Amino acid sequence: MPYEEETTMLARTLLAVVALAIPLAVVPPAVADTPPTDPAAAKSVTLITGDRVTVDGDRVGFEAGPGRKDVRYVTEGTKDDWTLIPLDVAGDVARGVLDRSLFQVPRLIAAGLDDGSVKGLPLIVQYRDGAAPKTSLAGARTLTSINAVAATAPRERAVWAQLGQDSSVAKVWLDAPVKASLDRSVPRIGAPEAWQTGFTGEGVKVAVLDTGVDDKHPDLAGRVEAAQNFTDSEDAVDRNGHGTHVAATIAGQGAAGTPARKGVAPGARLLSGKVLDDRGSGNASGIIAGMEWAARQGAKIVNLSLGHPDEPGLDPLEQAVEHISADSGVLFVIAAGNDGPGASTLGSPGSADSALTVGAVDSEDELAGFSSRGPRVADFAIKPDLTAPGVDITAAQAGTTGHIAYSGTSMAAPHVAGAAAILAQQHPDWTWQQLKASMVGSVKPGGPLTDNGAGRVDIAKAVKQTVAADTGTLSFGHLRWPYDDEPIERTLTYRNSGTAPVTLDLALEAPEGVYELGATQVTVPANDTAAVTVTAQVKSSRPGAFPGRITATGGGVTVSTLVNLSTEVESYDLHVKMIDQLGTVPDRPDDFMPMTLMPEDGGPLISIGVNHGDSEGPVRVPAGRYLAYAVLRTRFPDGHQELSVVPVPGLEVKADRELVFDARDARLQNVETDHDDARTAGETFTFIQDRQDGRQWGARFSLDRFSLPRNVPPDPLRFRVSPTKGKARGFRFEMFSQLAALRPDGTFTDTPYQYNLLLRREGSVPGALRVRDRELGTVRAHLATLRADATGAFGAGPVTDGPVGSYTSWSQAVVSLPATPTWYFTPGVPWRRSIETMPSGRLHQTDEHAEADSYRAGRTEKERWNTGVVGPALPGNATVTRNDKAVTIARVPLWHPPLPGRSLMSSNYGGGTTTLLRDGQVVGTADKLPGTVAFPVESGPGRFQLVLDGTVSPSASELSTKVRTEWSFTSSGAGPVPLFVLRASPELDLHNAARPGVLVLPLRLERMTGATRPLSRIGVEVSRDGSSWRKAIVVPTGKDTWKAIVPILPRQGEFASLRLTARDTAGNTVRQTVERAFRVR
Incomplete structure (x- = not known):
């Protein structure tokens, strides 16, 4: 098979x-x-x-x-x-x-x-x-x-x-989906020195919330006290390896023949919460459930080597970190993420204030390129808090007794979790805040503060020091523009747990003039505290973060404390007001209407919901120029509703101001044409705004009405658009409009014409639009039918190169087939078109598409659609190739329109098979048509036969209902297969019928890349019953083209079947049989 x-x-x-x-x-x-x-x-x-x-x-x-x-x-x-x-x-x-x-x-x-x-x-x-x-x-x-x-x-x-x-x-x-943060470490952070003082994390419970832990690995035997599964995996076993590696980094025993590979806190007890499945993925809810379980189990430290992208605000994971820390006293040690080296790439939940967030450094204490950086999005807070080794970390390998090296902030976090366990053993009465502050305060400084935090963890120093600050980061908040020069004071408190007083000299490293220490020296009494005032004062107009470090040294103690203040860019308050078409301010509590600002400087979109016709408080907006627009709902006394789009291009924000979206002038974007009965059947309008970086913003609003229910007044469903005054720099209005003849019953069925227009206006939104037929390209469409009782639906869409992409809404005009409508197109624009064919009362069954074509103004062209013979083809995306292991067939259709640039789909194949033979023996059969099918074959030369055989349900088409293609070719090895087919495109009427007698059948050759030899023989046969065949005369007409003189034997009302055969000079052949290829009148 x-x-x-x-x-x-x-x-x-x-x-x-x-x-x-x-x-x-x-x-x-x-x-x-x-x-x-x-x-x-x-x-x-x-x-x-x-x-x-x-x-x-x-x-x-x-x-x-x-x-x-x-x-x-x-x-x-x-x-x-x-x-x-x-x-x-x-x-x-x-x-x-x-x-x-x-x-x-x-x-x-x-x-x-x-x-x-x-x-x-x-x-x-x-x-x-x-x-x-x-x-x-x-x-x-x-x-x-x-x-x-x-x-x-x-x-x-x-x-x-x-x-x-x-x-x-x-x-x-x-x-939210969450993944593991995976991309000579223990001695580097001072763990052996801490062990020598008697602290190994003994008795401290550390929860590893990860992919599970392999407690059968020698390094972890007997260390896991409890395990729980919070995923869809069958059990808590680690089949991924990530969790086992993390757990061994924390508390591995080094028992697998390598004592040097002990974890940071070999005395710690482990709790294993499987929150990531066997692929290393999970969901926020499973992780939160694991966090709650760990807290109930008495965990002092929880390691989370996982995350997902952070966004402004508190997501559920961040909320859980904050709440569980506050309620249960748990310290969460969380990987920063592996989305570096860009700024503000920190992941959640490491972005939570309470988290001890860890970046990764290499063996030289240089920040790893993959390690996520700060500052935190929205408020520029310093994160990560510190770093730890995270490159080429060797630890236990799940499912084995050996070890493996991994890199990532996943590997850095457990170093810090193990260090925190050591510190928790030393100070069992300390809160999570004290543990975090001591860890951050005792680091080895290095690297930019917004990237590395305070520096690399140093547990040896943390254990020895008797003095610690009450916080690892002293925050002065995020200041609103304009900044005054009022000083902001914070108190930094030092606690001495030793038996002798310690005098500390204070030094400040920070941007000049931003921070000031209230004292340069402070003495902390034994078993007591001492405080120093730190003052921040913004004297710079530069927005952004102002990180710094206070270093307290003395008595063998060095304590680092980060300071940070951030400032808003120049911004102002917008007071947004909306007025509907009736001139009233919407007052319903459920009328939240979207308003969007697109900044010309390329900054992020600003989008809010406006309620009761007014924003709930001012909207804070950076200074600059914007394209603004809002969608307003008007509720009329008779109960119907209408939506209006009100654009404000070129909005200048350089002071606090009111922004009014007034829909009283909003109107339908009707286009006047040469047909008085033309009405809008579908429309898409677009606002485009140039940006300073050379790119563009775009905003698109779409409406389709061809298939709306009958007897529905259509205009209330359309958008009204407010015209704009003046000419805004870099702004363009673009509208794709489709018009057709509206019937009395409110539908566009059997419209004799259709307009497909792409209209543009620079600088403004117009109040009226008008076109003339002579300005457009004209198509006289000949829509044939594939069955007797079918309807068709024509769709068209322009291809554009603007920010809104190539495709717009394709409205569909439903017509009874056959039909000869007239189509009008805006010239000079590529148009993609399609026609769907549906049996009456059913969903569509076949769907013919044309590649994009442009039309010329004032020129009339003829286009044929749904015409026969529909049969086998080798379009550009079809491939049949062989390599050392298989012959692969991909996208080779049995049903394809005969005209170049067309393609066909059917939603109702009756069945089909793809079969490959080699030297007369069946290699395999797939009970379907490709698609993609790969048959395994051994290397070496052989004679192959490829057979595609399929049927279409009569409900889809009465033509080409059974098609079979048989190729025979020689292949010596890897490469494209030399396939070719003949395409037949006779002149048929709109019922796909030919007159009895003699038919001239044009033929052309389609080749795959490997088919380079000329044809040596062509055969054409016709049949009325599919069993007896009569040969036709074939004569060449050009390169790879021929015509056949076909005797039409069937009587009126019957069908003719075709058999086409060909051989090239290399002996490769094709035999194509199409039953009921066309009708006979």
């Missing part, structure tokens, strides 16, 4: 389509066409709302969930990182009740949370203080530290419909 990659043609529902590279797009619930999909690449995500998003390369399909046909969507972000939010929950996202991560589709797919990989989205449902956590979802896990439950939202349930009605719900989070 072959080994194979299954690639079936997707039965695609009609979906609305927008480009990925769009910072904002709004899409209605209607359906529209997408270009051909590679099913292996296409992935779908079902949102918490029940809506389904399908992504295939740069194409996105939206399918509203059951009962949600009137929902529209907002898409914002960049080409590779965007968020899709249904507008009916956009307010919940804006006010923080729904986690934006639940709608970040590319990230969900990258994390393996698409529908094909998981049963549903993993959620953490957090409840308000005082409200008991609850859920009806199966398999829920309670997370008491953050007052939440974790569960999976099954795809078949739109769970937000229930959760959104529960007033006790504070926020619904994505249960």
Whole structure:
């Protein structure tokens, strides 16, 4: 049997389509066409709302969930990182009740949370203080530290419909995916010296929350007191190795023949919480559950060598660190992450204030290139706190008795966790804050503070020192612009646990003029404390972080304390106000409306939800120029609602100001044409803004109306757009509009024409647009039919090179087939087109697509669609290759349109097989058509036969219902296989019928790369019953082209079948049989 990659043609529902590279797009619930999909690449995500998003390369399909046909969507972000939010929950996202991560589709797919990989989205449902956590979802896990439950939202349930009605719900989070932070150390941090003083971490419980621990390894035998599994893996056994390596670094015994490989705290007792599965991945909820378990088990130290990207605010993992630290006295030692060397790449939960966050250094104490750096996002706080060895660290290897070397901040964190265990043994009464402060204060300084923190851990010094500061970092906060010169005071306290007073000399290393010490010397009495005042004063207008270090030395003691103050960039308050089409300020509490600012300097997008027509307090915005826009909802007295988009290009922010979005002038973007009955059937409009870095922002809003329900007044579903005054620098308005003839029943079915327009305006949004037919390219379309009772749906979309990508919404005009509509196109723009064929009353069955073509103004062209003969082909993406192990067949279609630049998909194959033979013996058969199929073969020469045999259900097509292609070729070794086919394109009428008698059948050759020899023989035969065949006369007409004189034997109303054969001068052959290739009138 072959080994194979299954690639079936997707039965695609009609979906609305927008480009990925769009910072904002709004899409209605209607359906529209997408270009051909590679099913292996296409992935779908079902949102918490029940809506389904399908992504295939740069194409996105939206399918509203059951009962949600009137929902529209907002898409914002960049080409590779965007968020899709249904507008009916956009307010919940804006006010923080729904986690934006639940709608970040590319990230969900990258994390393996698409529908094909998981049963549903993993959620953490957090409840308000005082409200008991609850859920009806199966398999829920309670997370008491953050007052939440974790569960999976099954795809078949739109769970937000229930959760959104529960007033006790504070926020619904994505249960974020988390991975291990993996990319001659113990003596370097002074552990042996600490052991000599009698401290090995004896009796201190250290929890390793990781992939489990192999307690059968000699280095860890007898060290694990308890183990618990918090993953979907079958048990708590470490099959990954990461957790065992971490555990051995903390408390390994060096018993596997190498005593020098002892862990930092060989006397410590271990708790193993398996929070990462056998692949090294987990979810936030499992990690939080493990953290809570570790605290209940009495852990003093918890090691977390894991994380995920940090964002502003406290996510559930950060909340759990803060709450459990405060409630249980646990010190969390957390890896910084391996996303360096860029600034502000620190991961969560290492970003939590309470965490002792660890970066990685090499054997020379140089920061590792992979080690994540600070400062922390949003507030510029110093993180990591310190560093530890993390490059080429050798420790126990799970499943063996040996050792292995790993690198990563995962390896650095357990050095610090072991050191903390030693210190906890020495000072059993110390709080986690004291342990953290002592660890940070006793480091070996080195490297930039925002990258390395205080420096590299030194447990030997920590054990010996009798003086420690009350904090590792003295923070002066984040100052708002404009900065006054008012001094800010903080108190730094030193504690002496020794029996003699210690006099400390204080030295300050910091940016000049920012900090001042209240004293340069302080004496700390025995078993007592002494304080010194530290003052910060901003005299610089430079925004950013101002890190520094206070070093206290004396009496054999050196204590380091970090200081930090950060300042805001020049910023001002925006007071946002919204006025709807009726001139009123929206006053409903559920009217949260999105407002977005796109900075010309390329800074991050600013997006908020505006409630009650006004922002809840001012919006803080950096100074600069912006493209601003908002979406406003107007509720009319008769109950219907309309959405308006109000742009404000060229917004100058250089002082506190009011920003008003006034929708009273908003209007439909109608285009006047030469047809009086033309109405907008689909539209996409785009705001484009040049940026100072040479790139562009884009915001796209889309509407599709071809497939809206009948008898629905369509205009209220369209967006109104407010025209703008003047000409804004670097701003462009672009609109893709499709117009057709509107029928009395409110549909566009059987429209005799369709306009496909891409219109642009520099500097402003126009109030009116107008085109004339003579300014456009014209196509007289001949839409044939593949069956007697079919309808067709035509779609078109322009290819653009702007920030919003090539694809816009493809509206589909439904026509009864056959048909001869007229299509108009904006000239000079490449257009992709498609026609779907559907049996009456069914979803589409076949789908023909054309490569992008441009049209010339004033020129009329003819295009044929759905024409025969549909048969075998070798398009550019088809490959058949051989290597030393296999013959691989990929994307070789049996059904393909005869015209160049076309492709065909069908959602209803009746069945098919792919068979490979070698020297007359069957190598293997796949009970499907490629897709991709690989047949294993031995090396060496041979005579091969490749046979593709398939059928199409009559419900899809009455033509080319059974197709068989047989290739015979000689192959000596690795390389492309010499395949070729003949393509037939006779002149047929709109029913794909030929007149009885004699038919001239044009033929052309399609080759694969390996087929270079000329043909030596061609044969054409025709049959009325598929069993008796009559030969045709074939004559050449040019290079690789011929024509056959075909006798048409069937009577009127019957079908003709074709058999085409060919041989090249190397003896390679093809035999193609197409049953019911065309009709006979």
